[in-house]
Each structure stands twice: as structure tokens, then as C-alpha cells.
Amino acid sequence: MLFKILSKEEFRNFIDFLLKDTEVIAPKQINVNADGKAIYQFLPVQNFEEIRLDYETTDYSAKTYFLPYKEDLSSCSFLGTIWDREIKYRIQPRAIVGLHACDINALLKLDKVLAGDRFPSPYYISRRKNTFIVGIDHDPCEGGFCQSVGADVVTHGFDLYLTDLGDRYFAAINSNRGFNALQQVKTREPTARDNNDYLEVRRRIASQFKPLEVHNLPNLMDIEFESKVWKKWADKCMSCGSCAMVCPTCYCYGVEERITMNNAKSAKIKQLYSCQFLDFATVAGGLNFRPDRETRLKYRYYHQHRGFVEAYEEPLCVGCYRCGRVCLADINPPDIIQDLQTEYQE
Amino acid sequence: MKTDLNVDVHHLTRIEGHGNIEVQIKDGKIQEARWDVVETPRYFEVMLKGKHFSSAGFLTARICGICSFGHCLASLRATEQAFGITITDKATKLRLLAKHGETLQSHILHLFFLAAPDFLEVPSAIPLIESHPDAVAMALRLKSLGNRICEVVGGRATHPVSLLVGGVARSPDELPGLRDELENALVDLGAATELVRTFEIPDFHRETEYVSLKGEDQYPFIGGRLVSSDGIEKAEQEYAAMTNEYVDQRNTSKWCKLSRESFAVGALARFNNNYHLLHPQALETASTLGLDPVCHNPFMNNIAQLVECVHIVNDSIQLIDALMESDSELTMVPVTPQAGEGVGAVEVPRGILYHHYNYNKDGYIVKANCVIPTTQNNANIHHALNDLVTKYAEEGMKSDRLELLCSMLVRSYDPCISCSVH
Amino acid sequence: MKYLGIKPKRPKIAVFDFTGCEGCELQLVNKEETVIDFLGSVDVINFREISSTISNDFEVAFIEGAITRDDEINRLNEIREQAKVLIALGSCACFGGVNRLKNAYDFKKANQEVYGKQHKETLPARAVKEIIAVDLQIPGCPVDKPEVERIVQHLVWDVPYQFPAYPVCFECKQQYTTCVFELGQLCLGPVTQGGCRAPCPVGGSGCWGCRGPAADPHLKEFLQIADEREFSRKEINERLSFYSGFEGML
Amino acid sequence: MTNLFHPYYITQEAEMTQPLDYNRRSRLKHVDQVFRSEIINVIPLTDMEKLFQLRILDEAERERFSFLPGQFVMVEVPGYGEIPISISSSPSHKGYIELCIRKAGVVTSILHKANRGAVVGLRGPFGTHFPIEKMRRNNILLIAGGLGLAPLRAPILNVIENRTDFKDVHILYGTRQSDMLLFSYQYEEWNRIADINLRVIVEQADPTWTGSVGLITDLLKEMRIEPMQTYAIICGPPVMFKFVCAHLQQEGIPMDRMFVSLERRMHCGMGKCCRCNIGSTYTCLSGPVFDYWTVMNLKEAI
């Protein structure tokens, strides 16, 4: 990896350069909550001033720019008994500025599922490859446990990654595209002092996390399959699906088709779904493989912390804590995992 | 020739709600010529009691599915008057824009889908899809535009969700697109005028009193003083003296009167009282269609509606320009409930509407009253029906023709019956 | 028009209004882009609000409004006898809707207040299904036209229609909305039947529950979270009973 | 250079991703593309089930299409949806495939209305298959309950066509009532083939029924089984295969010599939508055909 130093002023020029002909998505403050705390979202921005790189976290992850909540997979036009199919992939290049490490790690995990060798998804790949990613380091967000699941540092999956050194950014370059882009502004090579400052910042960040014991989770999930912990938490779950919607890695979906009133055109529509919904595993005739909240909630954790580990040697969860924050019933991974550990120890 | 004639229209079609026309003529003399509203009573004024101010706008919108925005706006205004709240300029403009959307949608619905079939001699607009495809497409485009405006500002086309006490929940970003559509609508309105010009409006004049809001510097829609063509003028708060509601034994809707036994509200009333404030293009449309102030032909209400559409579309363009220029983003002001009472008068498509609430200090309604345009028109419809039947029966008109004319007369008031029996 | 060589049925439909605002009926002629195809895919036999052709030779009856008077019960029974498929259209027909709010008041006093000495007949507002058998309920205040279109498409093909199993929150989240709870406001989204595309939370007023309970709603937890956020029971109940969709569950 | 970022077009790499398994769909650019297929015949089997013969319209695609018994395809009725259906015809049969479809919901109802000539979409084939090649020189037990005969018919036909490769072949089939029996017009043919033992049983006999009455396990009890020289394929509702497998296990057949086909909700067939997950195993990728040992080891499988 190459490193460069970029002054804050030059970073601004860099954004202006991006904005010239690329759609730029960045954290924006959209509101304040009832307690006066700022609410941020990844949204398209028009100018540098709108970007808030000091954001703590966003309510929603940036997943929707890769896996839209709703997406037309294809459309059909009917001609008598036959029909023609049209498929369009999104190819407009765009940039996402300000992703935190957890969110980039989330993309790397999605890459494994959606761009891996088994049935790669062209819809995902075309979005992923056409998105220029600028990441940024930050202090831990409230509730975040990314360090425990190994998602607090990121070594690839982005074009540029910035660390704020006060008056300048320490920029890691991870792609040819990133390198070329940086050439549009003034940069310099890092000095020993820059390197030192950088490592100091990294150390400071790393030292602030509260550890959560997760290394034994895959086994624990099996051992505690019948645990009372699941029922305790599931009894609160309203099956609203919000957790999956804000999660940067949940990728489950459903497909349905629509046809116009005049039967001339139809669309095949994919929409992200949540495994907490009642009918997630229902089949025709009404048989539901996960009829109760307990099996549904357990499945979500089982998939993230055991199944995914089995398939890819790492958990699916990146510890961003968005699901915990969004859940009105306060169901959240650290508490559930802690409960499982406690029960296991007993 | 002395004849016996019977007209019995039980649940008149192509109007909103359930109303009956009954005419009996024996030996050429009217025994009976009635307009009765038989809709089931709903008691909204009672339901409002004990409700929190935040519910009132949503609840009263459900008085009427066609003018839900109007009800909501009247309700918000009544509450804001009671709490002593002044909303921001931006919110005022957005609300008026939403109001315009509804008026456009409602007028076009009435004119082309409910009234036009009579003039084109078909039972409904459905056959027109084949016989007059261009006209139907034009009318649908205009109606759709009205709905779109409502959606953009109010969150959806029927029963708004973004109009709240204190202002408007959000400032829409779809305004530039709307503006383009409005520009295009002017062309459609030209075609509409040409079509309506071919309608044969019955030549029937009956002098009556017209009541509306009084425009000061612009054609009036939300709030202001009340005025009648017989020269009565009152403040918004004195609406009760302007309406004088009373209960008719055979009707579930109330009746009203002012200087005479009945008065009229609606597009024609607004036109008659405020024509000088119309957009020049609207005035031009009026003169093209032979609508001159002060007009006493109730059938001309249809024409006045189209004239208002022309005004509204022009005014909406101006509103959007002003909204896009204004740099203030503020659409909501803080709301603190206080004890008090307030009246909101709003010109909804069918005429002037009043909401009147009394609040306790916690912001719960203690007493509510709503006076609906159709309520105000009922007596006038009834008496106009009498005069119409008298005139045409004397001319020896046949039953079925008379039935059609009676129905057309009622329809021209564009009555909104479920609304009137709120 | 044929589809895959299959000729669709053209069901003969009728629309009847009872006690309500006729807003749901209005939706049938809204959504202008498709309304011609919509009306063209069925045979409109009886639709008083827009047409003067009146006949009783219909197969599918859409009922709008709550039932609040004896004559309405009679009319409803006659319609049921004729209709092969009877559909309750909108929250009033499905639950009684806002009309049901009046049931909490003394009718004598109510009548006195509105009509003075003149007596007007009224019964407690009821849902259509409380009087006769209903084949399908389309809730909403007003109904969501795209959903009605889809239901009619399913009728045309004679295939079952399944309402979404998810609550309003799902479609709210899909639109990137800031949860109104976060802004300190109340919302019935977590317990309300989805499918409306969440116009109310998105529009800034929170969900009022017009579509009634979601599949397997967790009201107990909902009340818990509302309590925790210090909404008064009075406010919560006013919300939950507004469209009467949660009638009998509170 | 106006735009620093060159748009990336999927098609550039399309040909580089090689097909996996038998599935040409895995080529990147084709993921949502379907084979347009014409319904060439519709054969009503019972009140609820029809057999559809489908032919892929494009000749070259038709040539290339091949599958193994037990695999399924995603059948799409554009405008109404896409559903997984097991292939019911013989893998050796080129030119068309047969699908036995029960009317169960939206898509299947529309399909049941479709006539000869209608064009639907096919994706696939997907999933694992019954490892017939491993079963050579052994006895074969093919056991189906109800609609389970649909996925079982492909291995049945496959075994019949290669009869000499196997020792004893038994087909056991049970349904609730005799009017629910599928492919009854073929029993006679199957029965006549030397050394195929077909036995049919119904739970409730109507007056016209002259065959056996009872549960499928009743048929099993009457059989002598050589456990170490027998493979079993069992298709049917979970309750049924649980009992059957338990019985066979008692008879000594190792769990990894018994194969079942599982049913789960599916929206993609490609291990993406997660709807078919059992625990976190994708039924569409690791299944639908599993050996019984795997099934017993999957949490929440039955």
C-alpha cells in the first residue's frame, strides 16, 4: 500500500474535483434527535460544506448504494404469447466519501457472497466496481464493538483511506484509481513524524474499545441452541425488520413481480427482506419453517456468528451496533452475546 | 296543457353521497319539489370532543374524501387561531399550493367526470374513453396534476399527512418538476375551454345571495373576512351569523340561510364576489365561456369551476417561483397549546367551509362545530329545484327530460353530501 | 388483452358506499396514469359516484364505509346475496374506521348536540364483517391504489392475494426515513400492517394505524416501548383507537 | 480526461467467469437472463397437479441444457413470479423437460391456466442431485409420498433406462387417496418392465380402489432389505420421510445411503436470498438433495 500526506485544504480541492463530474455520497447531518444529538445519513452532496466527516455514525449503513432496498432486476414486454426481457445494470460511476472501517469491512463480506465465484451477482458487482470509496478513521462510536469482531481496521476494499492527523490527512492508497485521483491535488510523501502521528492515532483509537468475547461464538451458538436466552430476547422482538434494514451486511431478499394494468409490461423486483418477518420461511400451503419469534431471532444470530464463519472463516457482523441503536425494543448483539456467555459459564 | 309529472330520483348518481330528488306535479301544479339528503349521520363534532389537537386535522380530513385537504386546513387554522400561532410565510405558501392542488383535482373530477356526461349525453365518463379519448386524456392529465401537487406538499393525494398544527412537516424538493407540469397544464386548460364551450348550458336564471370569503389583494382561499352579494360583511369568527344553520326534518344534513330563504356558496359565489382578483387569463376564459359577473344561473357553477382552474394553475406557478426564491427553510413553528377558541374559514372546492374549536389548556377539544359548503347550499338547491320545475313544467316538459334537468341542477352545485352530514 | 395466451376474465364489479367519506371510492378513479386500464380490466356495473348506469348484475362488490343505520344493514344483505365476492374497501368497511369513535359517546346527547330536538336515527358504527361475511378486506384510510390495482389483477386472474406479512416500519426504512420515535414522536409503524409504503411516517406524522394490526402484532412490547418513552396512555390509546383497527385488542 | 472513473461494464468480464456445475447461468452476464421456454403440452394428472412439457425456444441453448436427476429449475411466469420446481423427466431426454406442478398459490395458479404455446422462463438447473452413479451395482429403493413422486420421477426414469446397472429396483408410492395418485397412466408400463417392483398404497380407499390400503411404512415392513447393498431415495413430506428413514435405519441402511429432497422457500436458487437457509446451509446450493446423515445434522432441518 502507498501512503501520502494531504493537507486539509487540498482535501477540499480533492472533493471539489470529485464533485465536478461524479455523484458524491457522504455523511450529511439531516436532523437532530429528541435529545439534541445530530442524526447523520449517507446522502448525495452538492458541495464540500455539506459533508460532515466528523460524524459519529449514521442511522443507516451505506449498503443501500450497493444493495438497494428495492431494485428492478429485469423487465419484460409482452407481444402476444411471447415476451422480451431487458436487463440493465447500473454503471454510472460514483464516489462514497467517509466510510468507516466497519462499513468497508461490511462491503468486503458482501463481496464474498455476491462477487465470489458461486453465482456472482452482476447487479452488485457493477455497483461495487463503479463506486470510488474514500474511507476515514474515527474514534469508536457509542455501542460499537467492531474491534471484537475484527472489523475496526481495514486493509483493502477501498480506493483511499484517510486518518485525520489534525491539520492533515494520512492517506492510504489502495487502487490505481485512487492513486490517479490523488494526483489531481497536491500531496507529499509521509515523513517519520507523519508515520509516528499516524500510529499514535491508530493506537489511541484501538485503546478505546470495550472488548466483547466473541471468539468462541460459533461453538457457543451450537451449544446454546436451546438456550433460554433466545426466548428472553425474542419475547421483545416486534418483527419489524428494522435491524436488517440498517445493517451493513444483511443481504437477504425477496423477489416479486409486477405487471402493468394493461398486461403490456412487467418488472421483476428484488427487495431486501428481513429474516425477522413472519413469512420469511413460509411456503405455499402455509407451512412456516420459522413460525415463532424465537427461532427467527436465533436464526439471525446463527447466520451471522456461526453459519457465515463456517463458510468464510469470519463472522458476518461488523459490530457497527446500528441494529442495536435502531431497535425500539433494545435488542442488541452485545447484550445477547454477553447473556449467552454468562449462561455458558454457568 | 295540464299534466301530471313525477320525478323520483332515489340516490342521485354522479355526486358524492346519498341524496334524493322528488318532484310531483298534478294538473300542472307542483305538489312537491324536494331535495333531501339522506346520508347517515356521522357526528364528527361529537367525536372531536376530548381529542388532542394533533388528532383534529387527521380526524376532520375524514369528513370528506374529496376535499380532505380543505378540511384539514380549516381544522389547522382553527387550532392555530385558538393557540395564537402564526405559521411561517413558507408554510402559508405551501398550504395554499396544496389547497390549489385539491381544488384543481376536485373541479376537474366534477366537471369532466361527473357533469360532462350529461352534456355529452352518456351515463358516465366510461364511454367517453372511447368516444372522446383526447378529452379524457386531457382531463386525466389535469386531475393527475392536481393530485400530484397534493402528494408533493401533503404527502399523499387524499387525507394529507404532512399538514400539521404549526405548519407543514417538510419542505418538498419536487417543486421545479411541478412547475413544468403546471406550464403544460395551461395548454390542456385551453383545450378544456374549447370542449366546455360546446356544452349547452340550460338558460335558467334565479336570483340568489352569494356568500364567500372576501379577497383583499388576492382571490381568497384560506382565511379572511366573509362577504355576501347582498352586502353583508363579517369577520371570520362571526361565521355562525353568516350561516344560521337549522335542522330540517327530512334531512340529515342541516340547512342555512342569510338575507333570504337561502344562499349559495361555491365557485360561482367566489367568482361573483371576487372576480376582480382573478388572474387575467382566468377572466379571459370566463368571457370566452359567457360567464359575466354577477351571474345568477346556477348551471354556470360548472363554468366558474373551469375559470378557477385557470386561475389556480397560474397562481401555483407564481407560488412555486416565490417558494423557490425564498431562502428560509423554516416550515414549522413550535406549538404550545393554550385554552381558547378559534375559527378557520377555508374556501374548499364546493364553497366556504368553517371549523370552530374550543380548547382546554392542555390542548384537548372541548367543543367543535363544522359548517360545510353543501350544508349552506342545501336550501338553495331545494328552492332552485322548485323554481326550475315550475318554469319547465309550465313549458310542458316531459318527465324524463325534467328528471335529467333536475339532476343536472343538483350536480351543478357539485354537492358533497357525506361531507355535509359530518 | 390476452396475457401469455390466456384470456383474462372481466369481472362485473359494483361499488357501494355506506357511512364514510367516499375517499376510498375516489382512489378507484385516482392514479390517472393507469385508471383507464384499471376501469377497462373490469366491467363496471354499478358505481353510483361516477356512473348513472345502475344494475344488479354484478359479481364482485366493493363495500365502502361503516354500517351505522338499519337501512344500511338491509342494503348490505341484498348486496351480499348477489355478490360472489364481497370486498370491504378501506378502514371504515374493514374496522368501522374513524366512525367507530362515536361509539364512545352517548348517542342521545350526541344527537341533541348536533340536531337539537330533531331525532336522527343512528346505530353504533360497525365493520362490514360484523354484519355479513366478507371475502377480502382491503384496509387503509384511504386505500392504497397500487394495492387495489394488484388485488383487482388477482381477481381478474382468479388467483389468491396475500397481504404483506411485514409491518409499516419495513417500508418506512426502505425510504431512509428518520424514525419518528427518534424525534420524540409516537408511531404505530411496528404493529401496523404494511403495504401502504408508509406515507405517514415519511410525511412527518408517524403511523396512525389505519391499516389495522400487522400479522402477529406484538402489542404488549409496543406498549412497553411507548411507556418507556413516556407517551401517556391517553395519547397511545387515542392513536390505537383512531381507525379502530385494533378494536378488541387493547 | 473529463471523468476520472471509467465506467465498468459487466459484459467485459462476462465470458471470463466459467460455468460451474451444470449451470450456465453462473456466467456473470446471464444471471437474471432466462431461457424462454414454450409449453408444448399440458397433461392434467389430478385436480391439483398438471404435467407441463417445456421446450427451450433457442435451439443452441436447448442443445446445451442438461441436468441430473433431483435438480430443479426456477420457473418464471413474467409478471407473477418465479418458483423452484424439480425436473420430473429423464435426464437423458433431450429437447424438452417435464415439470409436475401442483396448484398451490399465485404462480402455480397462473401456470395452471396457461395453455400449449405460452412461453415461460426457465433458469437453471440448480442444486444437488441424487448420486445415481454411486448407486450402481446396488439395490435401489425409490420411495415417494404424495407430490414427492414429482422429483422422484427423474431418478426413476434414469434407473429404468439403465436397468442393467442396478440390482433389485423397488418403487414404493403412497398417497392419501387414490384420486391423488400422480402418473397413474405410467404404472402399468413400469410394472411390466421386468424386475421393477412398483407398489402403490393409499391411506383411505374409495370403493373403486382395489390396491393396498395403509401407510407407506406398511409396504416397507413387508420387504426384505439387504442394508449394505441398498441405496434409498425418499421424497415426500417431512413427516413421511422421517418415518421411512427411521425404519430403514432400523433395517441397518447407513444414513449416508439414504437421500432425501428438502423443500424450502426460494427466491433465487443461487445462494443469495437466504430464504431457503436451514440454519445457515443453503438448500438451493447444498441441497435440495441431502443424504440423511446431513439432514440429521442440520439444526432446524426437520
Ligand SMILES: Cc1cc2nc3c(=O)[nH]c(=O)nc-3n(C[C@H](O)[C@H](O)[C@H](O)COP(=O)(O)OP(=O)(O)OC[C@H]3O[C@@H](n4cnc5c(N)ncnc54)[C@H](O)[C@@H]3O)c2cc1C
Ligand atoms: C427444490 C424444490 C423443488 C420443488 N419441486 C416442486 C415440484 O416438482 N412440483 C411442485 O408442484 N412444487 C414443487 N416445489 C414447491 C413449489 O416451489 C411451490 O409450490 C411454489 O413455489 C408455490 O408458488 P406459488 O407462487 O404458487 O405460491 P405462493 O404461496 O403464492 O408463493 C409465493 C412465493 O413464495 C415462494 N414459495 C412459496 N412456497 C414455496 C415452496 N414450497 N418452495 C419454494 N418457494 C416457495 C415462491 O417464491 C413463490 O413465488 C418445489 C420446491 C422446492 C424448494
Ligand code: SF4
Ligand atoms: S429491530 Fe428489534 S424489534 Fe425490530 S425485528 Fe429487529 S430485533 Fe426485532
Ligand code: SF4
Ligand atoms: S417511523 Fe414508525 S414506521 Fe418508521 S421505523 Fe419508526 S416506528 Fe417504524
Ligand code: SF4
Ligand atoms: S403509515 Fe400507517 S396510518 Fe399511514 S397509511 Fe400506512 S398504515 Fe395508514
